[in-house]
Amino acid sequence: MKILVCITHVPDTTSKIQFTADNTKFDSTGVQYIIGPYDDYALARAVELRDQASGKLTVLNVGEADSDPTLRKALAIGADEAIRVNSAPKDSYFVAQQIAHYAKEGAYDLILMGRESIDFNGGMVHGMVGELLGIPSFSPVMKLDVDGSTVKMAREIEGGKEMLEASLPLIAGCQEPIAEWKIPNMRGIMSARTKPLNVVEPVSQETQAEASKYELPPAKGAVKLVDKDNVAELVRLLKNEAKVL
Amino acid sequence: MSILVYIEQAEGKVKKTSLEAVSFANALAAQTGEGDVVAVALGTIGNEELAAVGKAGAAKVMHGAESKLDAGVIQAHASAVAQAYNLIGAKTLVLAKSSLGDAVAARLAIKLKAGLVSNVVELPKTDGGYVVKRSIYTGKAFAETSVTTENKILAIKKNAIDLKQDGADAQVETFDVALEDADFASKITSTERATGDVLLPEADIVVSGGRGLKGPENWGMVEEMAKILGAATACSKPVSDLEWRPHHEHVGQTGVKVAPTLYIAIGISGAIQHLAGVNSSKCIVVINKDPDAPFFKAADYGIVGDAFEVVPKLNEAFKAEL
Numbered sequence: 309m310k311i312l313v314c315i316t317h318v319p320d321t322t323s324k325i326q327f328t329a330d331n332t333k334f335d336s337t338g339v340q341y342i343i344g345p346y347d348d349y350a351l352a353r354a355v356e357l358r359d360q361a362s363g364k365l366t367v368l369n370v371g372e373a374d375s376d377p378t379l380r381k382a383l384a385i386g387a388d389e390a391i392r393v394n395s396a397p398k399d400s401y402f403v404a405q406q407i408a409h410y411a412k413e414g415a416y417d418l419i420l421m422g423r424e425s426i427d428f429n430g431g432m433v434h435g436m437v438g439e440l441l442g443i444p445s446f447s448p449v450m451k452l453d454v455d456g457s458t459v460k461m462a463r464e465i466e467g468g469k470e471m472l473e474a475s476l477p478l479i480a481g482c483q484e485p486i487a488e489w490k491i492p493n494m495r496g497i498m499s500a501r502t503k504p505l506n507v508v509e510p511v512s513q514e515t516q517a518e519a520s521k522y523e524l525p526p527a528k529g530a531v532k533l534v535d536k537d538n539v540a541e542l543v544r545l546l547k548n549e550a551k552v553l
Numbered sequence: 554m555s556i557l558v559y560i561e562q563a564e565g566k567v568k569k570t571s572l573e574a575v576s577f578a579n580a581l582a583a584q585t586g587e588g589d590v591v592a593v594a595l596g597t598i599g600n601e602e603l604a605a606v607g608k609a610g611a612a613k614v615m616h617g618a619e620s621k622l623d624a625g626v627i628q629a630h631a632s633a634v635a636q637a638y639n640l641i642g643a644k645t646l647v648l649a650k651s652s653l654g655d656a657v658a659a660r661l662a663i664k665l666k667a668g669l670v671s672n673v674v675e676l677p678k679t680d681g682g683y684v685v686k687r688s689i690y691t692g693k694a695f696a697e698t699s700v701t702t703e704n705k706i707l708a709i710k711k712n713a714i715d716l717k718q719d720g721a722d723a724q725v726e727t728f729d730v731a732l733e734d735a736d737f738a739s740k741i742t743s744t745e746r747a748t749g750d751v752l753l754p755e756a757d758i759v760v761s762g763g764r765g766l767k768g769p770e771n772w773g774m775v776e777e778m779a780k781i782l783g784a785a786t787a788c789s790k791p792v793s794d795l796e797w798r799p800h801h802e803h804v805g806q807t808g809v810k811v812a813p814t815l816y817i818a819i820g821i822s823g824a825i826q827h828l829a830g831v832n833s834s835k836c837i838v839v840i841n842k843d844p845d846a847p848f849f850k851a852a853d854y855g856i857v858g859d860a861f862e863v864v865p866k867l868n869e870a871f872k873a874e875l
Contacts, residue, residue, distance in 0.1 A: 321806050321825065321826050325690045325693040325694050345806065345807050400669065401662065401668070401669070426690070428696070429672055429688070429689060429690075429691055430669075430671040431659075431671060432655065432659040432662065433659070434659065435657075435662075436659050436662055439631070439659070439660040439662075439663035440663055444739045445660065446627065446739070447655065447656050464801055465625070465653065466563070466652055466752045466755065466801075467801060468745045468746035468801055469746075470743070470744040470745075471741065472739055472740065474739035474740070475738065478739075484800070516668035516669070517668040517699070517702075518701075519696035519697065519698050520684075520696075520697055520698070520699050521696070522689075522697075523697075524693075524694050525692075525693070525695070525832075528850075528851060531839070531849045531852045531854065532853065533849075533854075533855050536858030536859075536863050539863060539866045539870045540873070540874075542838070543874045545854060546815065546836070547874060550835075550854070552758075552836045553782075
């Protein structure tokens with residue numbers, strides 16, 4: 309089985325979000341970059357499936373050279389090879405076109421990625437790639453088992469989940485608890501240095517909805533504390549001041 | 554020309570978030586002069602329920618009534634919505650962000666060659682260009698996005714607009730959806746859904762518990778508060794990791810993102826990853842015995858005190874007042 313896992317290179321979840329250049333660029337000063345947490349779940353499940361089926365696991369990122377350490381980390385976690393499409397990820401459609409092209413070229417049976425990136429939170433790339441390739445797409449997938457060409461999945465829905473059955477090839481946007489995150493061990497880190505990381509050029513420059521300007525939400529006022537022996541006061545405030553009851 | 558809205562149902566009832574999408578489209582149509590609002594509904598739903606979509610601002614509902622569409626089979630729904638879109642010659646599709654909505658919208662973006670913006674928080678600026686404001690970095694910032702395509706899809710975030718409730722009943726028409734076997738290549742074999750409760754992503758009030766509650770056996774008072782307030786229950790990540798509560802209740806960076814009017818956090822310290830899931834709430838109340846809990850910095854109102862002491866008293870106070 310050939311598996312492709314698409315990963316994002318995103319600011320750590322504890323990063324302070326700030327912008328520069330008149331609010332047109334993300335300020336990466338002091339920001340630690342990571343594999344997107346949802347992508348990390350997808351990668352962990354892909355490593356397990358690859359080991360079960362003795363297949364091949366490729367990771368792909370659409371990003372500039374600063375993504376390379378993130379791809380090396382994915383190789384250390386267990387991917388066999390990496391592809392970097394050499395361009396900033398301009399919008400969902402731009403990224404989906406690149407993935408669809410290289411996924412088709414590599415004839416993968418299973419394509420996994422996170423349910424969404426944690427920077428732009430669109431959650432749309434997997435569905436777009438599915439439609440571009442004419443294969444089924446599912447998200448957010450919290451369980452995924454492969455038996456021959458049959459795939460059994462659980463997809464989270466509002467207030468519960470649905471169980472699904474489909475056939476390979478397919479694409480899934482993943483989330484917990486599909487697998488436990490894997491931490492690279494020393495052997496993984498050493499072998500990652502010599503695994504192939506191929507840099508390829510984007511196949512299209514077309515975009516549809518690029519972000520042009522950013523802003524931060526207004527600062528929150530100070531908390532109003534209510535004495536624990538006077539809880540009725542809180543109810544009055546919620547009703548008459550905040551008007552949320 | 555009309556704006557199309559894809560509305561979702563659960564057990565024959567139109568979702569409230571879908572009605573918000575209708576109201577959003579209604580205001581957008583008034584702004585851009587795109588005619589009226591047509592909603593497309595799929596699967597088995599009563600005519601009265603569909604006509605009531607008019608209250609939120611739809612002039613017409615196109616009903617693809619095939620029972621095969623009761624289940625949210627992603628490809629089949631995408632295909633049906635594309636047919637409705639082309640039938641009425643729409644240029645804009647509006648829908649509520651949801652588990653099914655997102656999956657369907659992404660495929661439609663390709664089918665309709667439409668620029669897609671997700672997590673839309675307010676009406677677009679359409680005077681010279683088409684600029685849409687969306688929430689990014691899990692609610693920690695906003696981006697202005699310029700859409701350059703003729704066809705557009707807007708997936709709106711909860712509370713992007715006030716629900717309109719004074720419209721006239723919509724005219725309901727059935728339309729024949731041409732479905733292919735390929736649309737049903739995947740099968741939903743079963744569904745597990747909490748019934749009768751308020752669904753978390755759609756709730757106006759959310760009562761959430763953390764590890765401070767010490768164990769699943771102590772959730773009775775949380776559930777009681779939710780019942781009094783007509784709220785949904787939620788929890789922090791450690792609580793769902795420990796399996797004290799189901800995963801679909803986990804609110805945070807890697808869980809559900811909520812945007813209720815009121816979020817009440819009990820025994821949750823307020824790690825940055827949890828705040829990412831709740832920072833779009835209008836009003837946040839924090840109950841925690843640690844006065845230094847970081848959550849107080851993100852809260853509107855707070856009580857420093859032991860949950861086991863405060864919550865039962867607060868439940869009585871809510872009961873007395875409501």
